[in-house]
Amino acid sequence: MNPPDTAKLALSAEDYARIGESLRATDELLAAGYPGDDGSRQPVHTVYVPADKFTPALASEWGQQALAAVDAQGGLERLASWLDLENPGVLAGLVEAKLASEPIEDLRLDFEDGYGSRPDDEEDAHAVAAGTNVARAVAAGTAPPFIGIRFKCFEAATRDRGLRTLDLFLGSLLDSTANRTLPDGLVLTLPKVSTVAQVQAMAYACERLEDAHGLPSGRLRFEVQMETPQLILGADGTVPVAAVLHAAGGRVSGLHYGTYDYSASLGIAAAHQSMEHPAADYAKAVMQVAAAGTGVRLSDGSTNILPIGDPQNVDRAWALHARLVARSLAAGYYQGWDLHAAQLPTRFLATYDFYRSGFAAAAFRLRNYVHRLESTILDEPATARALARYIHRGLACGAVTAAEVADAAGVSTEDLAALAHPNAPKRTGS
Structure with a gap:
């Protein structure tokens, strides 16, 4: 076939150039703001523990506690079968190995709701100890692949305390590591974000900390917790959560839904606060659209119905947790929060079933x-x-x-x- 006669083309080189120039800003936006997922590993869950309760052996201890919890109820295969999962024997073997080798994929030492308000000198000491203990766990090979802290939010009452805890933790962590290097899986979490300005303030804090410690520019990134309605619908009628993801120069790594703070802020009765409430689904759908293509990872929240107590309550809580995990995965939320060691069996059973069944x-x-x-x-x-x-x-x-x-x-x-x-x-x- 002969090539077309260029004389028959209606658009000139100048037309191409003019169109290209008119779309330069669009090209730059797509390249910088929507780079897509970078292909690195995303943990399937984040475990929260009070910061002062962390030890380098915690992950292993949680794995042992999780296995003991299912053994007391007849074992993993019995649980997988009772949950009506496919190939319960295969799932049980895989999850048993997981709980023995890597029971926690992502761990957050909590200085916020799970820690509470304490005297400054006490929190200072715990922040320094947290940095030292994380460094020890990483050096010993007992730390989860991802680990970090959640400090207090940037609202006026807790802003200075949150920044001080972050500062002390980071300095202690660097002082306790060889060659003052940060762990590859370090994660910082900014909770209760309600405005773009709070995220910009966190980006500034990261920049100053990098300068102070001689870290490469952009080394410190952080997760944003979506726990307030102001982030879904701003006072000016916009959707601030979308702007948040682009407001920190690429430092925002994750966007996490906070089940109970968000539900309470809408006035939802405590008995009806849930990851599957219609209000939760709406907020998470908005988050999902805002994060699409940005490379920012999404995480669902938690359930506070724990599998502890009498055997019937344990089974009911496991059934609820497994169903909620599977629901999140089907919705495209590949990460969630776990609050108790006994939730780990159903986290991994439901997750493994999701990937193996299809x-x-x-x-x-x-x-x-x-x-x-x-x-x-x-x-x-x-x-x-x-x-x-x-x-x-x-x-x-x-x-x-x-x-x-x-x-x-x-x-x-x-x-x-x-x-x-x-x-x-x-x-x-x-």
């Missing part, structure tokens, strides 16, 4: 797409990415193995990561 179908479709095999489903590139991301998340948390992926999908872990996140920076290994 694995065969997803792997089959991905294999057909990658190897251009005939199929009754015509998947487009965007759907292929979704299939790959689903499998990639399951692989990252231990729900499926690299051997299973290679056998069922016909791709290596490296190729899977490239399919899931084609624009992510190249990484070594899986």
Whole structure:
């Protein structure tokens, strides 16, 4: 076929240039503000403990407590079967191994609601001790892959206290580590955010702390907790949560929903405060749209109905927790909060079931797409990415193995990561 006669083209080079110039700001916005997910691991949960209760052995102790809780109720396989999950024996084996090796993926030492208001000298001492203990846990290999603190919010009454705790913790952590380096999985959490200005203030604090400690620019990032209605609908009628994600120069790493603070702020009765209340679903849908394409990770909240006490109450609480975890995952919220060691069995059972129950179908479709095999489903590139991301998340948390992926999908872990996140920076290994 002969190439078209350029003389027949109506648009000139000047037209192309003018259109390109008119869209320069759009191109810059998309590149800077919507870079997409970077392909790094996202934990399936965040565990909160009072800061003064943390020891380097805490994660292991929680794993042991979780296993003891299910053993007292007949074991993991009994629980998986009772929850009507697929292949309970396989799930039980995988979750038992998880609870023994990595029972907590993300841990937050809490200086906020879980810690309360204490004398300044007491909180100062605990902030310094927290930094030292986190460094010890990282050095000993007992720290979860992600670990950090939640300090008090930037409202007037607690702002200075929150900043002081952050300052003391960070200095202590650096002083306690070899070569004054921060752990790769360090996470800082700013709670009860209600305005863009609070996020900008946190970004400024991070910048000053980096300067003071000789850290690379941009090294300190933080999560934002969405716990106030003012972040969903501002006084001027805008949606501040969307602006928040772009207001800190790329420092916002996560956006977490706070079940009980948000519910209470709307006047919802305590008995009806839940992750599945319609008001919660609305807020999380707004958060999801705001975060789409930004690379900021989302997390659902928690349930305060704990699996403790008499056996019937334990089973009821487990059933509720497992259902809520599965509900969040189906909604595209791949992370949540856990508040008690006995919630870990259902966190991982429900999570592993989510990834394993759909694995065969997803792997089959991905294999057909990658190897251009005939199929009754015509998947487009965007759907292929979704299939790959689903499998990639399951692989990252231990729900499926690299051997299973290679056998069922016909791709290596490296190729899977490239399919899931084609624009992510190249990484070594899986």
